[in-house]
Amino acid sequence: MTTENRFQIAAQELAKRFAPRAAEWDKSREYCWPNMAELAEAGLMGMTIPKAYGGQGASFHDAVLAIEEIAKACTLSARIVVEANMGGISAIMAYGSDAQKRLCAPLVLAGDKPAICISEPEAGSAATEMATTARRVGSGYLLNGTKHWITGGGVSKIHLIFARVLDERGQEEGIGGFLVICDPVKGDIPKGFEVVRREHTMGLCGMPEAELRFTDLEVEAEMAVVPPSGFARGFADLMNAYNSQRVGAGTIAMGVAAGALDRAKDYLNDRHQFGRPLAEFQGLQWMVADMDAGVHASRLMLREAALSRGPNGSPFPDMMMAARAKLFASETAIKVVNDALQMFGARGYGDQEPLERMYRDVRMFTIGGGTAQILRTQVAGSLLGIKTPQTRGGYVPEAPRIAAE
Numbered sequence: 001m002t003t004e005n006r007f008q009i010a011a012q013e014l015a016k017r018f019a020p021r022a023a024e025w026d027k028s029r030e031y032c033w034p035n036m037a038e039l040a041e042a043g044l045m046g047m048t049i050p051k052a053y054g055g056q057g058a059s060f061h062d063a064v065l066a067i068e069e070i071a072k073a074c075t076l077s078a079r080i081v082v083e084a085n086m087g088g089i090s091a092i093m094a095y096g097s098d099a100q101k102r103l104c105a106p107l108v109l110a111g112d113k114p115a116i117c118i119s120e121p122e123a124g125s126a127a128t129e130m131a132t133t134a135r136r137v138g139s140g141y142l143l144n145g146t147k148h149w150i151t152g153g154g155v156s157k158i159h160l161i162f163a164r165v166l167d168e169r170g171q172e173e174g175i176g177g178f179l180v181i182c183d184p185v186k187g188d189i190p191k192g193f194e195v196v197r198r199e200h201t202m203g204l205c206g207m208p209e210a211e212l213r214f215t216d217l218e219v220e221a222e223m224a225v226v227p228p229s230g231f232a233r234g235f236a237d238l239m240n241a242y243n244s245q246r247v248g249a250g251t252i253a254m255g256v257a258a259g260a261l262d263r264a265k266d267y268l269n270d271r272h273q274f275g276r277p278l279a280e281f282q283g284l285q286w287m288v289a290d291m292d293a294g295v296h297a298s299r300l301m302l303r304e305a306a307l308s309r310g311p312n313g314s315p316f317p318d319m320m321m322a323a324r325a326k327l328f329a330s331e332t333a334i335k336v337v338n339d340a341l342q343m344f345g346a347r348g349y350g351d352q353e354p355l356e357r358m359y360r361d362v363r364m365f366t367i368g369g370g371t372a373q374i375l376r377t378q379v380a381g382s383l384l385g386i387k388t389p390q391t392r393g394g395y396v397p398e399a400p401r402i403a404a405e
């Protein structure tokens with residue numbers, strides 16, 4: 001594939017530096033601040049931000065080329081690159097006001113990984129059932145609710161919080177995004193914003209996954225991210241932007257798998273048993289062929305999705321292509337990394353080799369960002385041309401949740 005470009009080359013250089021330290025973040029569970037600084041310096045933070053706001057106007061396709069290279073070396077850093085170029089920041093750049101863009105772009109370019117806050121304890125896959133509200137009061141909104149499993153919660157400065165928008169009488173207008181910018185690391189957080197706790201995770205250990213609680217949190221009206229068709233279609237528009245993050249997440253999984261496959265190929269030639277290199281055993285050769293086919297197919301699907309656009313002039317990847325690519329890449333990657341670990345025997349199971357960490361890291365990608373089951377439902381719905389709402393009776397905004405005063 002002759003797709004090398006300057007973002008990919010920059011990522012390959014950084015990957016060489018990140019690989020030796022990847023285990024360190026895993027063991028210490030510390031956020032990789034030094035890597036963020038290097039990513040920012042290399043121009044990989046906010047590369048997709050338009051030039052008018054200080055970015056490089058790179059495409060999602062440029063981003064996936066870079067993400068794959070970083071993911072081969074350090075899953076944690078790859079997640080940062082995804083969220084600094086896709087998902088929340090891309091929604092802000094597409095739908096935000098000029099002032100919002102001027103506020104957020106420099107933070108990301110300087111190394112902030114925005115946090116996208118959708119999931120709640122009672123609304124995971126059923127995101128449309130979110131209970132967090134943003135109620136119009138005077139010149140702004142009051143946010144109330146709890147978000148959990150928020151990647152970067154406690155370290156990120158930019159928060160894009162999805163909430164049900166209520167007017168002054170408590171009538172629901174739809175779902176919107178609300179920007180809260182603060183610095184939890186320095187304890188600089190507004191009244192009513194609380195980082196409740198951090199989850200203890202199986203993999204991706206250096207990345208905080210946190211529960212955030214909002215209690216009468218005041219947000220100025222200028223900080224509401226209102227998609228072009230308003231709050232009534234806000235959820236669909238915001239999720240449309242989120243399709244970019246699904247492509248990014250799938251690319252991380254594929255990159256980890258590609259890294260595991262590279263290691264396995266080397267090991268099969270180096271390791272001898274029964275007086276022969278492992279590479280001469282057909283049982284392992286066929287495994288390598290299947291692993292390579294899976295990684296290659298994932299890469300093609302992800303790149304195709306990154307280049308695609310949804311209907312009606314959408315600036316974001318097509319929903320079905322993004323869902324299909326993330327679904328296939330995440331499930332394939334878990335199998336590929338598991339097979340690579342198997343080829344290393346006991347060494348794969350121990351922490352002298354990175355495969356046990358890669359296996360724990362990659363396991364997440366069929367869960368976070370839309371589970372494999374939810375993605376299958378979206379792909380099937382698109383293919384069959386039928387609307388398959390999972391909520392009994394379909395998604396109906398529940399209004400009003402708060403009685404008018």
Ligand code: FAD
Binds near residue numbers: 118120148367371
């Ligand atoms: P549930 O929705 O309770 O699902 C449980 C099981 O039931 C799953 O297997 C699911 O596939 C299945 N299921 C549910 N509904 C259906 C259905 N209709 N048909 C078939 N099967 C179904 N969220 C954020 O908002 N921001 C983040 O930054 C973020 N980061 C995350 C990082 C990590 C490491 C993880 C693990 C999660 C993260 N999440 C984040 C949350 C993530 O998006 C949710 O975990 C995910 O959407 C699933 O929700 P749930 O965990 O509540 O599972």
Ligand code: COA
Binds near residue numbers: 119125235239369374
């Ligand atoms: N891209 C574009 N539009 C999307 C979308 C996406 N990824 N996901 C949903 N929408 C649109 C739907 O097409 C629908 O629009 P319509 O009213 O024109 O038909 C609208 O949003 C509501 O979606 P619907 O499928 O009717 O909602 P539901 O109540 O059945 O819930 C979802 C299903 C969308 C919440 C579920 O499929 C989902 O994606 N859950 C995972 C949430 C997630 O990824 N969280 C990640 C947090 S980091």
